[in-house]
Amino acid sequence: MKIYFKSSVILILLLTGMSSISFGQAKQKANKDTEAWRYEIEGAGGVGSEGTYLIKVWSYSKKPKIAIEQAKKNAIHGVIFKGFAGAKGDPSQKPLASNPSIEDEKADFFNDFFADGGKYMKYVGVVGNGDINAGDVIKIGKEYKIGVIVSVQKDYLRKDLEAAGVIKGLSSGF
């Protein structure tokens, strides 16, 4: 009985450990994908409330949960560096950062900003409790490509980046 109990505990610990290692690896992979621009971002059609963008972000991961979580980071990354095409009559939006090399020039700032649980979280929220439409989960090989609609507080994001001296505001220099 004692031996059976001991083996069970070890097995549970092993499984938990392996699962968290695998989750951590998937998370690392998702972060690398973000840095390598491996995500797609598009307007979600429809106007968000004033000062926000409503965006659909397609992220890749073997674990759907990570893809959903990474969508927030990808959305902010995309709004700052990539811009996105509009949908259903909405215009395309240019990236907040007009300097294409700003990501490298301010690497220290962005490393902290985009760290897990970093400041980027302040500006983004998943719309509708994070429910994903059936058509927005696509299995590609061993990975999932998942489309999540998020809302980005772009006015606050822009103001905070301007205040941090990362991007220039219209009145900079005057």
Add this chain to the structure above:
Amino acid sequence: MKKLGLAIWSLFIIVGMCSGQAKKPTIMILPSDVWCNTNGYMMEYNNQGTVVKVPDYKRAFQENADLVNVVSKINGLMADRKFPLKNAESALKTMQSEDADDAIAQSKSGAAVAESPIDKLKKTAKADIIMQLTWVVNTTGPKKSITFNLQGLDSYTDKQVATAQGTGAPSFTAELPVLLEEAVLAQIDNFSASLQQHFDDMFENGREIIIRIKKFDSWDGDLEKDYGGKELGAIIEDWLAKSTVKGKFSTSDATANMMLFEQVRIPLYDTTGRALDARGFCKELQKYLTAPPYSITNKLTMKGLGQATIYLGEK
């Protein structure tokens, strides 16, 4: 020599950045001519036998609530970006009240306020950049959509320096003010981004201005007059090549009586680090021409930050 010139201008820019701020352009929103014409806000006057139509901004602001709402929304969004705009409606009212003040103002001895025909001509609601606004309501059966166009026009170079335009999604139910608000919100970021590009270019390559050189007919000299083997026009061009940022300017027109320089890129700061505009820049040229060996009496007039004219021969 070129390297030395570049080094001097770089020094000017660095000194300027440390000691002052560049002159901030003013921006004002006005409805476009086509919008005014479509909505019946034009007035006509007879200019020596030719009927000329001009926009009646005052009536447009007094009678069209949609225009006031759109302008107010854009003003608010730009103020939020720390770039408050000049309000055209208020500028028109201020001008009227200034006219009334000038008409009754007099000194203790009974003298009136002096105003030349040129002063009168210059009394218009003006800004360095005009945000020209146009929208069209498209109707297909019960569906309505808005085509919205916002152009940033430089008042001096006549260049379009910023733009945002597009047609919104059609709606069965939304009312016009709601569609207009959506259009403004959808377009303002792109407009700001293109305006930012214009400012970035200005900080990198200098402010773009226009300079005109003219002569009074009472002066016996002209721009072809010879000074030490060089014509006056060429001497002015040499001065510009030395004084502009990276020697950038183009001579668009040159005769014995006038010269027109366009795309003249002037530094944002002078040698003392003070912010520079077209007038400040041309003052140096004025001094250069007044001093020997040229000793030409001249008069300098300006139009906003970006246009200046030097009249040779008299004050």
